[in-house]
Amino acid sequence: MLDPRRLRLLDDLSRLGTIAAVAQLRGYTASAVSQQLATLEREAGIPLLERTGRRVRLTDAGAALAAATDDVLLALEQAEASVLAARGTAVGTVRIGAFPTAVRTLLPTALARLAERHPGLRLHVVELDPADVPAALRDDRVDIGLVQDYDVVPRAAARGIQSAPLLEEAVHLATRGRAARTVADVRDEPWILAGPGTLCRAAAVHLCRAAGYEPVTRHVVDDFATVLALVAAGQGVAIVPQLAAVDVPPPVRLDPVGTTRRTRVAHRAGAGRRPEIRAFVDVLRAVAEELPHA
Amino acid sequence: MLDPRRLRLLDDLSRLGTIAAVAQLRGYTASAVSQQLATLEREAGIPLLERTGRRVRLTDAGAALAAATDDVLLALEQAEASVLAARGTAVGTVRIGAFPTAVRTLLPTALARLAERHPGLRLHVVELDPADVPAALRDDRVDIGLVQDYDVVPRAAARGIQSAPLLEEAVHLATRGRAARTVADVRDEPWILAGPGTLCRAAAVHLCRAAGYEPVTRHVVDDFATVLALVAAGQGVAIVPQLAAVDVPPPVRLDPVGTTRRTRVAHRAGAGRRPEIRAFVDVLRAVAEELPHA
DNA sequence: GATCGAGCATCAGCACACCTTACGGCTACC
DNA sequence: GGTAGCCGTAAGGTGTGCTGATGCTCGATC
Incomplete structure (x- = not known):
């Protein structure tokens, strides 16, 4: 029987890419992870890892085993959940x-x-x-x-991963001024966007593109309170969800853009x-x- | 993380009923199994086993965990199968x-x-x-x-358990004589049945009951060659599947009963x-x- | 192009987990 | 009431799995 702890290390490696990172995640030394993976490889009877330069890469067999590991870990966590549920x-x-x-x-x-x-x-x-x-x-x-x-x-x-809906909010365009404006109206304004890789940034960029232009980034800020302060200071425009629209500084105006955030x-x-x-x-x-x- | 080896012992126990039987099945001493289950129980944090007399019984929590174990073992075997498949x-x-x-x-x-x-x-x-x-x-x-x-x-x-169809055979009534007979016709004849707990026996009994009577058992024999020899010797009647109908002794007559064995x-x-x-x-x-x- | 650092493998050593043997308690059955 | 079956505990030996140290290779840097 394959050891699920070793399988989990392989699964981690398939996402993290280096043995050192796996070791750090699981609180082991790199040496321990290396030894465990070597043992797993010996048990499997085929190469699971490929030494490439100073890094290591999964072979096809390794990737397949890592994929099969997900079901093992899921079943194990369900078993643990069943005892916790019994404990009440x-x-x-x-x-x-x-x-x-x-x-x-x-x-x-x-x-x-x-x-x-x-x-x-x-x-x-x-x-x-x-x-x-x-x-x-x-x-x-x-x-x-x-x-x-x-x-x-x-x-x-x-x-x-399982998920359940929680809430659904309207998304607003934050501008300074009195007139209602749409995303298309502010094509020449600088934008205040969230950091790269975040959903907020992706949504803002998508909205601009749908309006036919590429947003010009002036500031990169994640925190919405800061974003609103910057808009109030005339530093640009931004989109903010309903939840963030508390204590809006007076000069800032919010207009719904017709998009919702779930x-x-x-x-x-x-x-x-x-x-x-x-x-x-x-x-x-x-x-x-x-x-x-x- | 729960140890699947321990979980398997619990799963075995849920079917076999005694720790001694589990130990014999897995090639351990009863002491080892007892210790492993005690450890599992300590990890779970709730009683999994109930000492009843000189035996042991699963609690509800234990039964739930044993049920959840099936998925774990299935996933583990699938993982092993994936490396064997990769090995080709x-x-x-x-x-x-x-x-x-x-x-x-x-x-x-x-x-x-x-x-x-x-x-x-x-x-x-x-x-x-x-x-x-x-x-x-x-x-x-x-x-x-x-x-x-x-x-x-x-x-x-x-x-x-997964299964695939292999073959489908007609089932025959084996009698001695020249005339075609049905199961209903031989209600007064003694029957040669397979051992208790076998499917063959269950099928024969079911056919008799469908014809409105309870078969009188004279011989209990599993091997169909022996069954046919006994029918030839006038010791009674029996049902045999098509596959077993090779080298049928001359006095024996086979008539389909309209049932198939898959x-x-x-x-x-x-x-x-x-x-x-x-x-x-x-x-x-x-x-x-x-x-x-x- | 030499140097340094990151990443991985190997080795020795130590702690712990796991199994066995031995023993005792308990119960069901004769 | 004796006995056999079943389970649990204690003690001891063996192997597994971790850490720390060391060496190697490759890639980036100045």
């Missing part, structure tokens, strides 16, 4: 990965309510961009994550039956329901 | 569980053809009643098994991609296709 009460630590806006708006209420209902539960919040959530869930760095998709940017279905709460498929995961998801959905959202 | 050639040992009739008719040709096509393959045949095949597959005592169902006796779908080749779902399993199944189906069957 929601105890232990749950690690949540969420984006800043949610941390300020949704989470405070949710955390308070959870602490009240489940005193034994310890909650650990990690600020995490939605784009990094699937990888963080897979690597077991968080148990729950908030993901997003704009209806203009389709979300890739992540294998082994937020979902995600977890590893195998963890779905864990009581603490269920409790957290339930509370989060209840809190989102109560929120005033357009 | 059909080598190693394949253990086949088959009923005597098939061993005499189907297997000789199939084994010869396999030896010719895959010289590296070692084949191990175990005589096994179809009723025991699912358990033997699950316990990893065989890799391939021949199962049967009569259309009057529905086959229970076994979880984690034979299928089965293997663990996770082993489906193993090249040696595929090769064996393919050859077996080809041989069955060539066979003259009504």
Whole structure:
């Protein structure tokens, strides 16, 4: 029988690319990982790794085995969830990965309510961009994550990840001035965009392209409060979701762009039956329901 | 992460009932199994086993975990199959569980053809009643098994087992004499039945009951050649499938009873991609296709 | 083009996990 | 009430898996 711990190392390697990174992720030395993978390779009877330069690459067989590993880890986590479900009460630590806006708006209420209902539960919040959530869930760095998709940017279905809808907000164009403006109207204005690789940036760029132009980037800022301050200072235009539209500085004007942003709460498929995961998801959905959202 | 080896012991226990039996199956001492299960229980954090008298019984949590284990073992075997598939050639040992009739008719040709096509393959045949095949597959005592169902006796779908149709034969009533007879006609004759728990016996009993009577058992014999000899000796009547109807002694008359027996080749779902399993199944189906069957 | 650093493999050593043997307690059955 | 079957615990030996040190190769840098 193949050892799932070794399989997991191979699976990690298929995503991270280097043995050193796998070692760091799992808290081992590179030596240990190297030895374990060598053992796995000997058991398999065929080369799984290919030494290429000073790095290492998976062979076809290695990639196939890494792919098959996902099912093993899923089944194992489901088995663990079944004992936790049998144990009943929601105890232990749950690690949540969420984006800043949610941390300020949704989470405070949710955390308070959870602490009240489940005193034994310890909650650990990690600020995490939605784009990094699937990888963080897979690597077991968080148990729950908030993901997003704009209806203009389709979300890739992540294998082994389950999610439930949380809320749906309108997206606004933030400008300075009195007149209502559309994305097409501000083609000559500089833009304030989020960092590369983020969904917010992708959505903004997509909207501009749909309006027939490429946005000129002046500032790169992730935090929406800062974004609004910059817009107020006349530094450019930006798009912001409804949730971020609190304490809008007076000179800033918000006009809906006809796009919605959906937020979902995600977890590893195998963890779905864990009581603490269920409790957290339930509370989060209840809190989102109560929120005033357009 | 839960250790799949420990999980497998729990899964075995859920079917075998005693720790001693699990130990014997896996080649351990009972002490080792007891210790491993105790460790699993400590990791789970809830009682999995309940000491009842001098035996042991699974708690609800234990049964749930044992059920979840099936998916783990399936995924693990699939992972192993993926490396064997990557290695390509059909080598190693394949253990086949088959009923005597098939061993005499189907297997000789199939084994010869396999030896010719895959010289590296070692084949191990175990005589096994179809009723025991699912358990033997699950316990990893065989890799391939021949199962049967009569259309009057529905086959229970076994979880984690895959099967493919092999052949379909007519079933005959064996009597001594010249006149064609039906099952209803021989209600006053003594019957020669197969051993308790076998499908053949169940099918015969079912046919009699459908004809409105309970068969009177005179002899209990599994081997069809012996059965036919006894019928020839005027010791009673019996039903035999087409495959067994070779070298029928002269005084014996065979009349179809309108029932068919289906034979299928089965293997663990996770082993489906193993090249040696595929090769064996393919050859077996080809041989069955060539066979003259009504 | 020489130097340095990153990444991986190998080796020795140590701690721990796992299995066996031996033993005792308990229960069901004769 | 004796006995055999079944399970759990204790002690001990063996192997596995980790760390730390060392050496190697390749790629980037000045």
